[in-house]
Amino acid sequence: MTSSTAALVELGPDDARFPAWCGVWAASERADRPGQTPRPAADHVALGRQLVAPGGSRDGTHRAALVGDDVAGALRLILPLRDNPSMAVVDLAVHPDHRRRGVGRALHAEALRLAAAHGRTTLVADVDEPGEGAPGRRFASALGWTCDLEETRRDLLLPADEARLSAVEADARERSAGYHVLTWRDRTPEDLLGDRALLEQRMSTDAPHGDLPVEEERWDGARIREYEAGHVARGRTVLSAGAVVEGRLVAFTDLQVVLDQPERAHQGGTLVLREHRGHRLGALVKAAVLRRLAAELPEVRRVSTYNAETNTPMVAVNEALGFVPAGRLSCWSLRLG
Ligand SMILES: CC(C)(COP(=O)(O)OP(=O)(O)OC[C@H]1O[C@@H](n2cnc3c(N)ncnc32)[C@H](O)[C@@H]1OP(=O)(O)O)[C@@H](O)C(=O)NCCC(=O)NCCS
Incomplete structure (x- = not known):
């Protein structure tokens, strides 16, 4: 060598x-x-x-x-x-x-x-692992990093199976009386911006992080606008769906599409505020965003999402929608000194 x-x-x-x-x-x-x-x-x-x-x-x-x-x-x-x-x-x-x-x-x-x-003093990195023996895993292990979280990538081939999607929607609607669902593209409605920031902040604590040494992130409306503008500047469009009750946004999901490569959409965050769980809001917003995707970007052939296997509720929603395993993503860290 x-x-x-x-x-x-x-x-x-x-x-x-x-x-x-x-x-x-x-x-x-x-x-x-x-x-x-x-x-x-x-x-x-x-x-x-x-x-x-x-x-x-x-x-x-x-x-x-x-x-x-x-x-x-x-x-x-x-x-x-x-x-x-x-x-x-x-x-x-x-x-x-x-x-x-x-x-x-x-x-x-x-x-x-x-x-x-x-x-x-702490470094973190992701390693994409399409199959066994990915060089990134060997490299990170050889250099003393620790694997703190493993996520499974799941892909949904589009167009989604109509019977499955309708069944997920019907079940979700039955359990979510009082909530209404809305969708938007690239820009969160102004009146929901503060709630959207709180949801993003909760993503940093509530989504499973395994042993990753990450602290709670700080989000406000201005940072959401920076994040949104950043996607547009990177040639992406972001389709979102949210659930609202009494004027408050309590759940959201984002799908990102690179406009030059519209064959694949990437799942961004999905979160239901703790106090609103148990009403199938995750399924409700995911189904809604898939409907909007089909209407506005029918050229998208695949949606990819990453979840920790311990995230049972999210994995269950994804499997009900027809997502199937397509590799792994592992998250690693190294402490200096
Ligand atoms: C991971 C990657 C950066 C390694 O780059 P590289 O220049 O080949 O790495 P090095 O030659 O410096 O290897 C350092 C050590 O890592 C380990 N390693 C790297 N690639 C390996 C492989 N394919 N199989 C087994 N061990 C491997 C070895 O221990 C190696 O030391 P050695 O060659 O003395 O045995 C490269 O394969 C890559 O770009 N992969 C895709 C992106 C990625 O996964 N990045 C890492 C996450 S941020």
């Missing part, structure tokens, strides 16, 4: 080498998940701009590993600013042509150095 002689350079989203940096992610995703369209470069560029712009809720920095003139590896480090002050999120990929030569190890050492320089 040859060891890496990669040079590490900082680069921003407007750097001439940034397209090659984005190309590392695309090549990496193609190698690990053939048959699935990789995340578009424009998404990395827009996210990169958000992370380096002042005033946002997250900072970020990018490094490229160069082997000769080739960008062989990519690192993005994200630093939350409004909460989780000791945490840094690591995203790291190595081009398949340059793997097993220490490029990943070099970028990892750089991530540790940068995190420490920003006063961060």
